[in-house]
Amino acid sequence: MIAWLIALPALVGAFAVTHRLLRRRSKAVLRSVLAADAALFAGALALLVVGLSGGSAHADGATAAAQSSGSGSAALIGAAIAVAGASIGAAVAVAYTGAAALAALSERPELFGRAMVIVGLAEGIAIYGLVVAILLIGKS
Incomplete structure (x- = not known):
């Protein structure tokens, strides 16, 4: 919950900057916004892959708990x-x-x-x- 409270002003600021940039309607601005969207999508996809892979961060004794939390x-x-x-x-x-x-x-x-x-x-x-x-x- 705290992460959302920290990230919310950043998201609102990013939205305001994007809105202001898109009002100019130049091709360079549109390309930069699309590049930022692609980078955010790639980051979200990487987090999804890491989250679903389970990684080696779990201890050996907690494998049953890790398997139950996977579903x-x-x-x-x-x-x-x-x-x-x-x-x-x-x-x-x-x-x-x-x-x-x-x-x-x-x-x-x-x-x-x-x-x-x-x-x-x-x-x-x-x-x-x-x-x-x-x-x-x-x-x-």
Whole structure:
């Protein structure tokens, strides 16, 4: 928890700098942002590989505890993937349905209720991912 409290201001600062750089819209800035994203992705992938490999950091007497925690970490990674995938899918769905709903509302304002129901159904995809994550965490 403390790591998040330390990292949160850095993340907000990085977001602000990225937002300011992207407002300039030059190709060099876009390339540098993409390079930074690729470096962060490579670092996250390396941490994932190290975390799943188990390494030689465990003592010989604690091998049973290490084996039992391996399935728990796999369940947590699966839960994170479920939430991330569902959130990205919901974001794409809401983007398209929201744009279509606004276009329909500009022509016929009486369709507001139906349009919001369709956008809400698209947002339900994220809730399904959250339910799957809760089930995975409960099994670990």
